[in-house]
Amino acid sequence: MGDGKIEDLIKAKTSQAVLSGRDALEIDLWASTAASKKIQPLDVLVDTTSTVQNINSTTYSWWAAQSIASGSFAARGLADMRNLRDTIIRQGQMGAPAPDLVITTQLISELYEQSQATGIRYAAREEADGTFSGLKFSTAKMVFDTNCITGRLYMLSREALQLVVHSEAEWTIGEFKEPVDQDMRSAKVIWMGQLVVTNRRRLGRLTAVTA
Secondary structure, three states, X not given: OOHHHHHHHHHHHHHHHHHHHHHHHHHHHOOOOOOOOOOOOHHHHOOOOOEEOOEEOOOOHHHOOEEEEOOEHHHXXXXXXXXXXXXXXXXXXXXXXXXXXXXXXXXXXXXXXXXXXXXXXXXXXXXXXXXXXXXXXXXXXXXXXXXXXXXXXXXXXXXXXXXXXXXXXXXXXXXXXXXXXXXXXXXXXXXXXXXXXXXXXHOEEEEOOEO
């Protein structure tokens, strides 16, 4: 149907390739162990025993993240969240900034939202909304991720954790080439980057959280 339709197909296929790459990156982010040529998993960075950036946190305790073994959210969830937040703030001579992002599972997010139900206010008679437009814990935005490890809640700080991306390889589309034995052309979608931490003590997690 002409070169225009071929161009539309290329754009669609390119967009699909980028979305697939982002999905793969998301899965790698929640892996339990670090793999070669993969992004550093969040659970490895926010840990108390692993080796990150060639520093062993078992040997050097100042390089360990904060981790609290929790339990029933109804019984101790909010108390453990406050404890984790304050433990992170205590790091450093002058204290550390409070976490600005909380990532957890859908279940824990819903349990937290339910615990805040008394804060809902009904302002209009014409409509009622039994939920919040967004969730926060202290100054941190709270979100859930479908790939987050079951029973985990992470408190993160953008000052201590950064996603570094190569300026020339941020979902860059390579040159289209035709194989010698096929009537087709293909190109690589290139992404280069790494999740790096500058201060693991300012990161924290709750483990074994249940309903």
